Amino acid sequence: MPAPDSEAAAIAAWRAEQYPRPAVTVDLVVLTVTDTDLKVLLIRRRDPPFQHCRALPGGFVRVGAGPDEPGEDLEAAAHRELNEETGLPRGSAYLEQLYTFGRAGRDPRGRVITVAYYALVRPDLAPLVTAGTDAEGVEWCSVGEVDRAALAFDHGQILDAAMARVRGKIDYTPIAFDLVPPTFTVTELRAVYEAIKGSEDDPGNFRRRFKRMVEDGLIEQAPGKRLTGKRPARVYRFVRR
Amino acid sequence: MPAPDSEAAAIAAWRAEQYPRPAVTVDLVVLTVTDTDLKVLLIRRRDPPFQHCRALPGGFVRVGAGPDEPGEDLEAAAHRELNEETGLPRGSAYLEQLYTFGRAGRDPRGRVITVAYYALVRPDLAPLVTAGTDAEGVEWCSVGEVDRAALAFDHGQILDAAMARVRGKIDYTPIAFDLVPPTFTVTELRAVYEAIKGSEDDPGNFRRRFKRMVEDGLIEQAPGKRLTGKRPARVYRFVRR
DNA sequence: CCAAAAGTGTTAACAGTACACCCATGG
DNA sequence: CCATGGGTGTACTGTTAACACTTTTGG
Numbered sequence: 053m054p055a056p057d058s059e060a061a062a063i064a065a066w067r068a069e070q071y072p073r074p075a076v077t078v079d080l081v082v083l084t085v086t087d088t089d090l091k092v093l094l095i096r097r098r099d100p101p102f103q104h105c106r107a108l109p110g111g112f113v114r115v116g117a118g119p120d121e122p123g124e125d126l127e128a129a130a131h132r133e134l135n136e137e138t139g140l141p142r143g144s145a146y147l148e149q150l151y152t153f154g155r156a157g158r159d160p161r162g163r164v165i166t167v168a169y170y171a172l173v174r175p176d177l178a179p180l181v182t183a184g185t186d187a188e189g190v191e192w193c194s195v196g197e198v199d200r201a202a203l204a205f206d207h208g209q210i211l212d213a214a215m216a217r218v219r220g221k222i223d224y225t226p227i228a229f230d231l232v233p234p235t236f237t238v239t240e241l242r243a244v245y246e247a248i249k250g251s252e253d254d255p256g257n258f259r260r261r262f263k264r265m266v267e268d269g270l271i272e273q274a275p276g277k278r279l280t281g282k283r284p285a286r287v288y289r290f291v292r293r
Numbered sequence: 294m295p296a297p298d299s300e301a302a303a304i305a306a307w308r309a310e311q312y313p314r315p316a317v318t319v320d321l322v323v324l325t326v327t328d329t330d331l332k333v334l335l336i337r338r339r340d341p342p343f344q345h346c347r348a349l350p351g352g353f354v355r356v357g358a359g360p361d362e363p364g365e366d367l368e369a370a371a372h373r374e375l376n377e378e379t380g381l382p383r384g385s386a387y388l389e390q391l392y393t394f395g396r397a398g399r400d401p402r403g404r405v406i407t408v409a410y411y412a413l414v415r416p417d418l419a420p421l422v423t424a425g426t427d428a429e430g431v432e433w434c435s436v437g438e439v440d441r442a443a444l445a446f447d448h449g450q451i452l453d454a455a456m457a458r459v460r461g462k463i464d465y466t467p468i469a470f471d472l473v474p475p476t477f478t479v480t481e482l483r484a485v486y487e488a489i490k491g492s493e494d495d496p497g498n499f500r501r502r503f504k505r506m507v508e509d510g511l512i513e514q515a516p517g518k519r520l521t522g523k524r525p526a527r528v529y530r531f532v533r534r
Numbered sequence: 535c536c537a538a539a540a541g542t543g544t545t546a547a548c549a550g551t552a553c554a555c556c557c558a559t560g561g
Numbered sequence: 562c563c564a565t566g567g568g569t570g571t572a573c574t575g576t577t578a579a580c581a582c583t584t585t586t587g588g
Contacts, residue, residue, distance in 0.1 A: 062341035063402045072356045073314040074364070076395075076406060100303035113395070115313045115404045122404045123315070126395030152393045152408050154317075154354070154367030161304045163356045163363045165317060165408075167393050239539080257578065259541065282539045283586040480566080498551065500568070505549095523566050524558045 074154075074163040078130045079110035079207065081150065081170040081214035082138065083195075084178040085231045088243040090195045091178070092211060094203070095137065095187035101160045102204035104188070108211070109137035110166065111186070130169040137184040146172040146230040151213050158206045166205075170214040172230035196250075222248050226270070229290040235274045237285040238262050315395075315404040319371045320351035320448065322391065322411040322455035323379065324436075325419040326472045329484040331436045332419070333452060335444070336378065336428035342401045343445035345429070349452070350378035351407065352427070371410040378425040387413040387471035392454050399447045407446075411455040413471035437491075463489050467511070470531040476515045478526040479503050 082093035094106045111133050115123040124132070126149070131142055147169055154165040173181075183190045195215065200208030221227055222245060231244045242258045265271045272291055277284040323334035335347045352374050356364040365373070367390070372383055388410055395406040414422075424431045436456065441449025462468055463486060472485045483499045506512045513532055518525040 059341050059344075059401075062344075066402050071316075071353065072358045072364075074317050074354065074356050075312075076315050076317065100300050103300075103303075112312065113315065113406075115315050117313045122397035123313075125397050126393065126406070149392060151390060152367065154408065156363035156366050160300075161307050165354075165367070167395070167406075238541085254578070254580085255540085256542075256580080261577095280539085281587080282537085283541090283584080285540060479568085495551070495553085496567085497553080497569075502550090521566085523560065523564085524568090526567060 072163075074165045075159075075161075076113045076115075077110050077164060077166040078113060078126065078133055079108045079166045079168045079210060080130065080134055080137070081108060081168065081211055082134070082145070082173060083170060083214070083218065083231070084173040084175050084192065085244050085247045086175045086178055086192065088247055090247040091192040092195050092198060092214075093138065093173075093181065094191055094193050094198070095183065096189050096191075097204060098186055098188050105204045106191075106193075106198075106202060107204035108168075108207045109133060109184070109187070109190070111136070113167075126167055130167075134171055137187065138190065139182040139184075140173065140177060140180065144173070144177055146227065150210070150217055153206055153210060155206065166210075168210045168213065170217065172218075172227060174231065174233055176233045218248055226290070232290075235276075235278075235287040235289050237278050237280070237287055239280075239285065240278075313404075315406045316400075316402075317354045317356075318351050318405060318407040319354060319367065319374055320349045320407045320409045320451060321371065321375055321378070322349060322409065322452055323375070323386070323414060324411060324455070324459065324472070325414040325416055325433065326485050326488045327416045327419055327433065329488055331488040332433040333436050333439060333455075334379065334414075334422065335432055335434050335439070336424065337430045337432075338445060339427050339429050346445045347434075347439075347443060348445035349409075349448045350374060350425070350428070350431070352377070354408075367408055371408075375412055378428065379431065380423040380425075381414065381418060381421065385414070385418055387468065391451070391458055394447055394451060396447065407451075409451045409454065411458065413459075413468060415472065415474055417474045459489055467531065476517075476519075476528040476530050478519050478521070478528055480521075480526065481519075 084091050093109060095109050097103055097105055097107050113124065113126065113129045127147075130147055134140060134145060134147065135142055150168040150170050152165065152167045156163065158164065178192060181190055195211070198211065200211065203211070218227065228241060228244045232240055238259055239255070241262065242253055242255065245258070246253055262271070266273070266288070270291060271288045274287045274289045276287055278287050325332050325334075334350065336350050338344055338346055338348050354365065354367065354370045368388070371388055375381060375386060375388065376383055391409040391411050393406065393408045397404065399405065419433060422431055436452070439452065441452065444452070459468065469482060469485045473481055479500055480496070482503065483494055483496065486499070487494050503512070507514070507529070510532060512529045515528045515530045517528055519528050
């Protein structure tokens, strides 16, 4: 441990240097599944640059001015932006850091590095989203139909990265349970897998996989049945750990 | 597309605002496997904070001053730091972004966000590393023996994240080939898997897996044999795509 | 009764696991 | 000739994939 005096002096000297710094933002790829189709939340930008263009929700990370005001954590910034831009209450979505995009020319305003997160929203909460103050509106867009090139900044690339991540994790992690209502049927969960992977899944085989999850205690049966068109289906719920 | 004038004006206005910004660094978890043991490259810090402590190599991302000097890409910064801190030529290691650490209090100097990368270095290049100017020395440390709590900043946490990532990818991606010399034997490759997973692998079963990779064209036999103690072994090379 | 979705069963192919065994070489 | 690592074969197991089949409902 070095002497506190020299340490403090070194820190003060470093603060005085002040090399140019980049601005840092967080951007969010907010996903849900409705009508067996994967959707991403896009805003329409109120202000330049890319005014009136579609973009991912996001904003600047708050950094305090003084030495003893460091500001907010990155996670906190992501949660705050999700709340501000969608109106959804905190903790109502699964949030995970995705990747950091720092190409030198990615923002016309100068050097802006963005830490991208993705969020998974349950379909029963999806209709509740409302536009924040820096957006003219918000919209759930079918991921398959989004024109990547028409998005602001490098947001098309960020969307692609999120898709790759989610597709890679769907079979090995419980993220699918963040894309169904609190209680769900076998077919509803299967629809989530199919929407994300973009391929059909054999109903019988999926059911067996589902059964294993029940045996492993990952899922348990819930009371009641779902009346969905034809024959009513049993409902289940995810067992959090 | 908005009018160029209003766009430019908006950008100028934004530049003038100048909210406080974080400093941004890149940190590197440089890994290799020597003597069937996974090693990480640690430096000893020449300057405060954490003077004389062990730390991951890294440094600040260069950001240009003027509007038309955006600076270097994040990837470029990571490659530059790897070269500066190890002396290894560019392109001699596999480099991949790991995670961005932005806890508000992680650096005593103020708000510093770090984009962590991990690098995989072939064992035949490992002895060539030399210390950079901001380090008193560099050392390959056995990952199992590193005292996480004794590392500078949150570097212990970053090391753990790198280990988790590499362990998760070793069975599903070709990263193991970045941890063996250009030509290698079956046993050498198996040693890499064992060092990373920390568990023994049945030689016969691994051999069969290896054979499948040869049949799939991922690996091809190379001329010559390796004289390693007892019976000489066939050597192979990875087929890049 | 019919269509459609819920739910069950059967089978072949394949990859992982455990383990027994032969081969070639340096000492 | 023998210890050691190189290299092969085999039997068992669990998972996946494809597909035929029965059951229960609404119309």
